[in-house]
Amino acid sequence: MATSVDPGLLVQLNKYGVEDAATCFNCGNCTAVCTLSSEDTPFPRKVIRYLQIGAEEKLLHAPEPWLCYYCGDCSETCPRDANPGEVMMGLRRYLTARYDWTGISHLFYTSKVFEICAILFVAGLVGTGFYLFHGPIVTDRVALNEFASSHVIEILDLIMLLILSGFLLSNARRMARAVLGDPDQYTRETNAEDDTPAAPEGKKWNGIPVSLYIDELKTLLVNFATQKRFKDCKSKSQDMQWLIHLLIMTGYSTIFILVVVFLRWFQRDEILSFWHPVRLLGYYGTFAILYGTTYAIIGRLQKTKTVYKYSHSSDWAFLILLWLTTFTGILIHFTRLLGMPLSTYYIYVIHMMIAVPMLVLEVPFAKWAHLLYRPLALYLIRVKERALS
Ligand code: SF4
Numbered sequence: 300m301a302t303s304v305d306p307g308l309l310v311q312l313n314k315y316g317v318e319d320a321a322t323c324f325n326c327g328n329c330t331a332v333c334t335l336s337s338e339d340t341p342f343p344r345k346v347i348r349y350l351q352i353g354a355e356e357k358l359l360h361a362p363e364p365w366l367c368y369y370c371g372d373c374s375e376t377c378p379r380d381a382n383p384g385e386v387m388m389g390l391r392r393y394l395t396a397r398y399d400w401t402g403i404s405h406l407f408y409t410s411k412v413f414e415i416c417a418i419l420f421v422a423g424l425v426g427t428g429f430y431l432f433h434g435p436i437v438t439d440r441v442a443l444n445e446f447a448s449s450h451v452i453e454i455l456d457l458i459m460l461l462i463l464s465g466f467l468l469s470n471a472r473r474m475a476r477a478v479l480g481d482p483d484q485y486t487r488e489t490n491a492e493d494d495t496p497a498a499p500e501g502k503k504w505n506g507i508p509v510s511l512y513i514d515e516l517k518t519l520l521v522n523f524a525t526q527k528r529f530k531d532c533k534s535k536s537q538d539m540q541w542l543i544h545l546l547i548m549t550g551y552s553t554i555f556i557l558v559v560v561f562l563r564w565f566q567r568d569e570i571l572s573f574w575h576p577v578r579l580l581g582y583y584g585t586f587a588i589l590y591g592t593t594y595a596i597i598g599r600l601q602k603t604k605t606v607y608k609y610s611h612s613s614d615w616a617f618l619i620l621l622w623l624t625t626f627t628g629i630l631i632h633f634t635r636l637l638g639m640p641l642s643t644y645y646i647y648v649i650h651m652m653i654a655v656p657m658l659v660l661e662v663p664f665a666k667w668a669h670l671l672y673r674p675l676a677l678y679l680i681r682v683k684e685r686a687l688s
Pocket residue numbers: 322323324325326327328329330344347376377378379380381382383
């Protein structure tokens with residue numbers, strides 16, 4: 300099969316944060332250093348080579364960028380300062396954009412103007428919605444549920460969840476097709492002399508029996524829930540990174556579930572007792588996100604670690620939106636405790652004007668999507684191996 304070559308690929312990738320790949324002379328040191336690279340799926344040298352020769356199709360089919368957890372060891376030891384760790388990060392942005400059929404991800408990653416305008420546009424929609432449709436403004440006590448009914452917000456949350464899941468899952472489907480490749484490769488030749496009865500074919504997707512996808516679902520679920528491969532990276536710098544990653548992920552998931560699934564218990568006008576499980580979960584989620592994002596922001600400002608030396612504008616957008624969402628959430632908590640109605644309503648609107656763009660743009664089209672793409676890559680590799688074995 301002919302391989303399509305795009306001589307402008309390296310220039311194109313520049314916008315996604317890949318800046319130094321041209322200097323790589325393919326020594327392979329990075330692949331030798333990387334403790335996550337394996338004989339079957341070696342990286343990062345191989346994908347950097349694809350980039351250099353403009354092998355766009357091969358890059359699109361490659362799951363390797365999702366197997367890198369950006370410890371930075373390869374960048375520190377690269378003799379040409381090609382920064383392979385950051386190249387892998389840039390490739391993840393590029394692949395996220397290629398999987399996305401709407402084109403929003405491409406614009407979000409490659410245009411700062413679009414990025415800022417998209418955030419402001421969604422924030423403006425939310426602000427306008429509250430201006431036009433807010434409930435009664437009670438001033439003698441904090442009555443947040445009258446100002447913004449938790450039942451209405453709950454319905455809007457669920458609608459948003461359905462729409463975002465639709466975008467994310469349709470993009471994940473495109474990723475699966477790309478990684479699994481040509482369905483014909485899974486059709487085995489039958490040997491006329493072999494009288495072993497053929498296994499029942501069953502229903503297939505992309506040339507692979509659906510039963511195999513179901514059988515390997517555990518790979519997807521375990522890796523999604525634990526991110527355990529992060530721990531497999533033997534780099535010393537990864538222990539702290541794993542903790543920060545875990546704090547942000549678990550904190551975010553906790554708050555997300557409280558807000559989307561249990562909002563009627565989370566957003567109440569009466570103050571729950573300190574030891575109430577919903578309040579404790581809220582405290583955990585808030586602390587975990589605030590600690591994780593503050594650590595990452597300080598790291599990116601100080602640039603002391605390799606992993607924080609290079610920041611794409613989307614990295615800043617993600618961290619700042621998440622930090623501000625958490626900070627305004629804390630302010631709401633205090634204004635409620637202190638019985639300040641107007642401050643609570645104003646900050647609540649600002650909080651939503653930050654939180655909604657963060658969810659709408661980051662989950663299906665940018666940084667948050669990697670939470671699905673990473674375990675999905677491991678799952679697809681496993682399914683592919685078994686289908687070809
Ligand atoms: S990125 Fe650096 S270490 Fe890796 S193959 Fe290229 S020159 Fe060698």
